Amino acid sequence: MMLTMLVDLDHLLAIPVYDASRCSIGFHPLHQFVPIGLYLLACFHRKTRYIGIGLVIHMVLDSIDCQITNGIWFTLEVYA
């Protein structure tokens, strides 16, 4: 379960690393909609179920954090 926190390493790729006004969903490479779809698929595969569930929970928490701080669920900002 803790392994799923590694997905937050992609936050470190962003400059600045932490920006309260930025929504991580749709911004970081591992927080895009395609990987999130893969995490959902992983939930249905026996071997990857726990990783998938952990990652989906992570995305949901990031999205809620985003909603609380910015009033949006995700950003469609192009990764530059």
Ligand SMILES: [Zn+2]
């Ligand atoms: Zn995250």
